[in-house]
Amino acid sequence: MFRKSLFCIFIFLIISFVFLQFINAKTENIDYLNALNNPPDKPHIFGPDNGTINVEYTFCTDIITDPEGDSIYCLWDWGDGNISGWLGPYASGQVLCESHIWTEPGEYCIMLKLKDSSELESEWSDPFCIIIIDNQPPSAPSIDGPNRVRVGFENTWDFVSVDPEGDNITYYVDWGDVCGGAEYHGPYHSGQKINLYHTYTKKIDLIINAMAIDSHGAESELSFFEVEITRNKKVVIKNLFSDLLNRLPNMLKIIFNFF
Secondary structure, rough: OOHHHHHHHHHHHHHHHHHHEEEHHHHHHHHHHHHHHOOOOOOEEEEOEEEEOOOOEEEEEEOOOOOOOOOEEEEEEOOOOOOOOOOOOOOOOEEEEEEEEEOOOOEEEEEEEEEOOOOOOOOOOOOOEEEEEEEOOOOOOEEEOOOEEEOOOEEEEEEOOOOOOOEEEEEEEOOOOOOOOOOEEEEEEEOOOOEEEEEOOOOEEEEEEEEEEEOOOOOOOOEEEEEEOOOOOHHHHHEEEHHHHHHHHHHHHHHHHHH
């Protein structure tokens, strides 16, 4: 019985020794392969450096490369507590682009790390920082000008809007006489009074409406300005005289036929 126990112990020791040798050999082989492999190159990030809350912005890398041409995975840290997790795989030699939205104003520094298919990780990219602001829309534009004009005469109206952040402003103006004929004018400085010209061709009562849009795309409320367009008496007389001349030959024929 004692000999049998010694034999079992001996067999166990031999098996353990062989197993350990196998593990060591495998570890050495992995270490050897890792020594031949290199991590992806450190990435670099490009994109906008300022923006507003609740707007999606896109950031791209330069060409990502792995020395051995391995597939690459990427990890984005957006600086606001959101981390993408490993995305991919992507082919070595391409450009990566991802988008993100920030919901609070502040300065956020984005970082990116790569790893290859052998789990070897690159260095973190240098931080790329973006300043996000809580943008407010411009004021509804004030409109000043004649509220009674004549057909065929060019008239001028003044428009002015102020943006809380001092952003440049583009004006959307619908003169009311052409369906789908709205115009965009600008950009102009915040608070700058601008003069816009328009000529009406029909007698009608209508409403000019205008809106201010800042450089971040924030839109003001609409402003309205009523205008009455009356006929130009000179134009009316000229049209009547022209019509009379056009009808004169036919009238002369009738007179000659009558006699």
